[in-house]
Amino acid sequence: MSAPQEQGQAHGIEIRNLYKIFGPDAARHLPAVKAGLGKEELHDRHDHVLGLCDISLSVPPGRITVVMGLSGSGKSTLIRHVNGLIAPTAGQVICGGQDVAAMSDVRLRAFRREKTAMVFQKFALLPHRTVLENARYGLDIRGLPAAEADGRARRWIERVGLKGYEGYYPRQLSGGMQQRVGLARALTNDAEILLMDEAFSALDPLIRVDMQSILLELQKELRKTIVFITHDLDEALRLGDKIAILRDGAMEQVGTGQEIVLRPANAYVADFVREVNRGRIIEAQTIATPAAPGAALPGFTVKARSKLDRVAQRMVEAGAGAAQVRDPQGQLLGVIDLPAILNAMVNSADAESEE
Numbered sequence: 001m002s003a004p005q006e007q008g009q010a011h012g013i014e015i016r017n018l019y020k021i022f023g024p025d026a027a028r029h030l031p032a033v034k035a036g037l038g039k040e041e042l043h044d045r046h047d048h049v050l051g052l053c054d055i056s057l058s059v060p061p062g063r064i065t066v067v068m069g070l071s072g073s074g075k076s077t078l079i080r081h082v083n084g085l086i087a088p089t090a091g092q093v094i095c096g097g098q099d100v101a102a103m104s105d106v107r108l109r110a111f112r113r114e115k116t117a118m119v120f121q122k123f124a125l126l127p128h129r130t131v132l133e134n135a136r137y138g139l140d141i142r143g144l145p146a147a148e149a150d151g152r153a154r155r156w157i158e159r160v161g162l163k164g165y166e167g168y169y170p171r172q173l174s175g176g177m178q179q180r181v182g183l184a185r186a187l188t189n190d191a192e193i194l195l196m197d198e199a200f201s202a203l204d205p206l207i208r209v210d211m212q213s214i215l216l217e218l219q220k221e222l223r224k225t226i227v228f229i230t231h232d233l234d235e236a237l238r239l240g241d242k243i244a245i246l247r248d249g250a251m252e253q254v255g256t257g258q259e260i261v262l263r264p265a266n267a268y269v270a271d272f273v274r275e276v277n278r279g280r281i282i283e284a285q286t287i288a289t290p291a292a293p294g295a296a297l298p299g300f301t302v303k304a305r306s307k308l309d310r311v312a313q314r315m316v317e318a319g320a321g322a323a324q325v326r327d328p329q330g331q332l333l334g335v336i337d338l339p340a341i342l343n344a345m346v347n348s349a350d351a352e353s354e355e
């Protein structure tokens with residue numbers, strides 16, 4: 001009866017000047033934190049923990065925003081503000097024109113249940129329920145007719161590659177398969193916003209890459225607003241349309257993977273991206289420079305989104321020292337040459353940090 005909402009326009013999320021101080025007297029310490037009191041001093045002098053410090057982040061609708069940082073940097077705290085599991089000490093989390101932090105309990109519960117779905121590192125499946133029952137659990141809670149809940153759940157179970165396993169129990173499945181159930185459950189809920197907290201971190205490396213591929217494949221069509229937490233840079237670079245790097249509760253840099261790898265904002269981020277294989281990340285379009293007016297264009301052409309290691313390989317094979325970079329519509333974006341490619345690929349990511 002009730003129409004599926006797959007076609008519904010996903011909302012973005014605006015996080016504005018968010019502060020979270022853990023401790024009984026959080027509000028009292030807020031002015032000092034705003035004036036620059038750091039995490040360590042707050043802890044040592046006042047026995048409070050600075051969870052988040054002046055975080056502003058625009059999470060675009062229909063895209064994957066990755067929040068990354070080391071353990072304790074505030075990733076989980078941030079994602080839990082998005083669905084109101086944690087209330088901020090100050091600041092706003094705006095979704096669909098509403099401040100999540102200002103919602104009444106009833107409204108917040110409805111928002112959490114209907115607009116958001118979470119995928120956890122530890123899967124959080126119900127052990128005594130089958131794959132099908134786990135996947136449809138959220139719909140059961142919402143009181144959907146059984147036949148409809150069943151139909152929707154089966155569809156997503158199939159989409160994550162688990163057709164035939166509907167009657168299995170979680171303990172009968174591998175970790176990767178259990179997390180597919182976690183994903184199917186989140187998708188069955190049909191929420192616009194997917195919150196994924198280290199969702200693939202417990203999986204073996206190959207399975208993890210598999211799950212990333214499944215998510216990317218589904219996302220092409222689903223266009224959910226996804227906030228994905230990870231401490232793994234490779235995962236962040238693979239998944240993130242946008243990446244936010246946290247340290248000690250503060251935002252170090254927000255940007256695309258290309259921007260972060262090529263132009264780390266400071267020494268900390270530079271350190272983070274130092275080991276990255278830049279040739280496999282940076283795209284031709286990122287380093288293309290405008291063709292000189294009137295100059296002849298190189299005879300060789302590469303695609304805008306081709307990664308530099310492939311571009312270099314093809315250029316060397318073709319004996320080309322330079323190439324045009326064109327987008328899928330054939331539009332000229334600029335030119336690149338081998339020295340520029342090598343320069344971008346060489347791992348000299350020490351930030352020219354001004355400070």
Ligand SMILES: Nc1ncnc2c1ncn2[C@@H]1O[C@H](COP(=O)(O)OP(=O)(O)OP(=O)(O)O)[C@@H](O)[C@H]1O
Pocket residue numbers: 022023049050051069070071072073074075076077078231
């Ligand atoms: N309920 C709480 N009470 C007190 N301090 C907390 C609480 N929750 C989190 N913290 C502290 O806030 C900071 C950020 O923690 P958070 O769990 O968000 O980090 P994280 O980046 O998700 O780390 P991890 O990758 O280890 O999960 C840490 O210093 C943590 O100890």
